[in-house]
Every structure is written in C-alpha cells, then in structure tokens.
Amino acid sequence: MAKVVGSVVSTQKDKSLIGRKLMIVQAVDSKGVTVRPEEVAVDAVGAGIGEYVLLVRGAGARKANRNEDFHDVSDCAIVGIIDSFDH
Template sequence: MYIGKVVGNVVSTKKEAALTGYKLMIVELIQRNTQEKLEEIVAIDLVGAGRGEFVLVVRGSSARMATKKHDAPIDAAIIGIIDTFDE
C-alpha cells in the first residue's frame, strides 16, 4: 500500500467498458516522513475521496482484486481515506 494525496481528477468520455462507473483521480504518491512527492498516478476511486485528502492506494493485481474485476485494465485503486497518520 502507498500513501498519496488526491490532487485532481480525470474526465474521460470514452474509455474501456470495465472502467465505466469509476471516478478517476490523480494521486500524488508521497514519502510519509518527509511528504516528498514520489510520482503522480491515475487511480480509480473506490471510496469517494476528494481533492486534498490523503488516501491509501494499492497498485497492480491488488487494485484489480479490490474491484473484483480481475480482467479489468486497472493498475491503481484508492481503497481508503486517511483521517490521521503519525509522522
């Protein structure tokens, strides 16, 4: 799992059918101790996260498992909203 911050969203009017109904968010993955930005990724949102919120992100097969769509082209998924974390 990764810690990230939602920094935006992606609007796509045409996309793979397996992605229909999912909100696509831009997430900035961060280093927890320094809050250094590691990279930006696009992740499907499974929990209703909003811009500026810190989130838990899974990637790869874990992201597909979270959706129960094992053949969907999903590489990253937001699976939790972080209320607090110790630094």
C-alpha cells in the same frame, strides 16, 4: 500513500472503467513529502481532492471494487482515506 490532487474525465475508455471515478494522486511519505510523479488511480472509496489516501497496485487494484470474473484494466486503486499520520 498519496494525496489526491485532481480528477480525470474520460468519455472514451475501457468498459471496466465505465462508472468509476478516476483521480490524480501524488505519492507521498509519512511527512507528506512527494516521492514519485503523479499518476491516475481508480477510486474505490469516494475520496476527494486534498485528501490523503491508501493506494494498492497490481492485482490488488484490479480486485478493489470488482468481482473475480470481471476483466479490469486498472493498475492503481484508492482503497482507503487516511484520517491521520502517527510518527
């Protein structure tokens, strides 16, 4: 889980990132407390700044919005927007 804290604009990037929104995310626990440094994630669901989101990494991130035969360099992707936390 993470909170979207900003966005990244990059005019020069790998072709697999062209047309994809890059967001700065801050990993959090279920209480909203920061647990890791900020990182950049490819947004597959249209998340906005201030929203809490679900992240996937590795192979899941590379498949989050692409077909199987497309080379993708992403290692972190936003795949869901969290509506609420239940403890």
